[in-house]
Amino acid sequence: MKGVIFNAVEEAVVNLYSEDVWDDLLDAAGVSGQYTSLGNYDDSELIALVLAAVEMTGIDANELIKVLGRHSFPHLAGRYPELVEGSAGTHDFLRRVNDIIHPEVLKLHPDATPPEFLFEDRDDNTLRLTYKSARKLGILAQGLIYGAADRFGEEIDIEVVSGLGEEVTVFDIRVAALVPGS
């Protein structure tokens, strides 16, 4: 797992809670916490952090990952603004992930293994997205997609069609309406 994901989760935790909570999570999870965007870290460290957070907050793991994903998006967008700018909205942005964003990630980190996305239009407002990754982190992707919608000022509804927690997860992402005032 790329260090930048850990950085983004750290920022989410700090924004939602505090730096102290992040320190406590690192201690509880027994991980070093020395994450740089240039590094690669074992997936198990992220799992350990989530489990520690579940323990600490009592929130359901899937719900927690979703929330962390959602609040991680601003960090990623801030880090690589050129990848987010120019997208018309959540659907448009998601379509670029496979073709532009993940290839860009691979330029920086040839050893990265980003997930693969497949797309299918369900109707004018609904995009079916199939997530494929050995990491089985479709739920994190779901959270990040909520974060993307926040960024584009859209209200979306994500229905898990199948395979949550599996290597292949299918979502139907429906853009409901623009958030008023954004």
Add this chain to the structure above:
Amino acid sequence: MAISDAPSSPEVTPEITIARLERRLQREREARRQAEEISERGMRDLWLANRELDKRVEQRTENLVEALEQLRVATSARERFLSTLSHEMRTPLNGVMGMLELLGPHLAGEQGQRYLGAATESAERLFQLVTRLLDLVELDSGSFTTVRSTVNVSSLADAVRDRWQMEALRGGYLLTVMTHGQDDCWIDEPRVVQILNELIDNTLTHATPGAVRIELRSYDEGFLASVSDSGPGIAPELIAELLDSDLSMVDDSAARSAQGLGLGLGICRRIAEAVGGTLELESDGKTGSTATLAMPTNIARSDQPDPSDVDSALGQGQVASND
């Protein structure tokens, strides 16, 4: 003022220390973020540079392939032209030679016959050169074909003897043709005869008068034909040059330097290899030289001759031990 005299803050409260540490931490975080950014930018630039290089390599490779193709087209056009030319030249030459032959009985007087003889010889030389040119073109273009058949060795020896005995005697050479081994051999007869004629012609043209020994040997393993003379021989360092020189027909500087001995030898070697055999030249540089054409049988029966197999299948020593 000395540095050690710098005033330290009179009252350092824990709040001040914490605030200072926080600023320090903030600086460190910012520095790390910047370092990561710089590093990622570097990696990105490197990636872009690599892609640019890849593109350039691809472009140049494309250009080279294109140039190669153009060259190939030009070469093949040249080969076609040369091939047509040599074919076309043979027709009128045949006419000239036929007419010279018919002219013989009609020419009275020794002088006339001498002129006719010289004209005929020149025409034959020209015909030989045109044939070599055609062979060379076919060898270069890979369109050289070979067909083998069972040939009686004695008949072959007779044909060689008939063709060369008188001419040899006229030049002061004593030509002997000997056969060994089996009655029949499995060879591309026109090509073997062509090479033999070339070797003998070379010898009669360039060796000092003396004995010329031709030996034809047929074994299970293959066929060997050798032409030996008792002339001054060839300097060992020239042998490879003579056998490698394809250009001896066009630019015979190598041949000239060896008193013309190499004329056509390079083509002979290439023809020998094209029909699945080898041609070797041996000389100690003092007394005589021997050219040996080897045509392995086992290679001949399979349709794709491999020169490396030829060497191992029919080394000189191996055959000599059977002799």
